[in-house]
Amino acid sequence: MSGFIRLCNDGWTQGWHERNGGNATYRMKPEEVDSCRPFFIEGGDWIALDVEMENLAGEYFITTGTGKHFNNVILEPEISLGITEINEKGNAYRIVWGLNNGKDRPTSEFPTHLLNHSIKKAANPEYRMIYHAHPIHLIALTFVLPLESKAFTKALWKTMTECPIIFPHGIAVLPWMVPGGVEIAKATSALVGEFDAVVWAHHGIFCMGTNFDTTFGLMHTIEKSAAIYMDILHTGKPILQTISDEQLLQLEEPYNVKLNRDFID
Numbered sequence: 001m002s003g004f005i006r007l008c009n010d011g012w013t014q015g016w017h018e019r020n021g022g023n024a025t026y027r028m029k030p031e032e033v034d035s036c037r038p039f040f041i042e043g044g045d046w047i048a049l050d051v052e053m054e055n056l057a058g059e060y061f062i063t064t065g066t067g068k069h070f071n072n073v074i075l076e077p078e079i080s081l082g083i084t085e086i087n088e089k090g091n092a093y094r095i096v097w098g099l100n101n102g103k104d105r106p107t108s109e110f111p112t113h114l115l116n117h118s119i120k121k122a123a124n125p126e127y128r129m130i131y132h133a134h135p136i137h138l139i140a141l142t143f144v145l146p147l148e149s150k151a152f153t154k155a156l157w158k159t160m161t162e163c164p165i166i167f168p169h170g171i172a173v174l175p176w177m178v179p180g181g182v183e184i185a186k187a188t189s190a191l192v193g194e195f196d197a198v199v200w201a202h203h204g205i206f207c208m209g210t211n212f213d214t215t216f217g218l219m220h221t222i223e224k225s226a227a228i229y230m231d232i233l234h235t236g237k238p239i240l241q242t243i244s245d246e247q248l249l250q251l252e253e254p255y256n257v258k259l260n261r262d263f264i265d
């Protein structure tokens with residue numbers, strides 16, 4: 001819980017969570033569930049999910065609450081956050097801790113998160129964290145770069161040497177869509193099997209990872225590179241040199257990474 005609270009507060013201090021913007025969920029390890037179990041509340045109502053996710057049956061998730069502000073998480077985690085249990089069919093959940101003693105609801109994006117958790121777990125059971133935020137410079141970039149995965153990946157890879165090492169597979173980009181709806185959930189879930197980061201144009205980004213540090217660190221790295229890119233544009237000066245594709249490939253061996261060839265020319 002303290003790691004989840006810290007992630008929320010770190011996101012707030014970065015300026016990524018105006019008002020109630022953003023949401024996060026974490027699939028708990030069995031030993032983490034056991035240590036929290038003495039605090040669980042009994043008898044919560046099961047709430048149906050629109051989809052059945054068999055591989056999430058019996059899992060427990062920490063989640064941010066709908067309408068909750070990230071800056072309040074550190075002050076009142078038992079109000080702003082909750083722990084939910086998924087039923088034995090993977091088609092319903094109930095609140096077992098927090099969210100104002102179960103009176104409030106998980107983030108409105110909870111079904112979208114669960115769908116993506118299901119896909120990520122199937123691909124790699126180590127994946128546990130999904131985090132959505134509104135990073136300033138990355139959103140700004142969605143107005144000046146083509147809304148294509150290759151354009152974003154190349155721009156960020158070539159702006160900061162760390163980027164191709166941190167996200168060698170690149171990042172995916174979706175055009176503007178209505179948030180909270182089925183269409184954006186489907187479009188995002190079609191990409192998360194392959195990518196750990198999906199940009200929503202003029203809105204924000206979803207990042208996925210195995211733990212709090214890798215997930216937050218991925219978003220932080222992407223946003224920092226976007227900030228540098230915007231600073232370069234602000235100078236108004238022509239770009240005299242950048243990292244070439246050949247140089248990007250030179251990172252592979254020493255850092256034991258394989259860059260996505262779809263994005264190398």
Ligand SMILES: [Zn+2]
Binds near residue numbers: 132133179203204
């Ligand atoms: Zn959002």
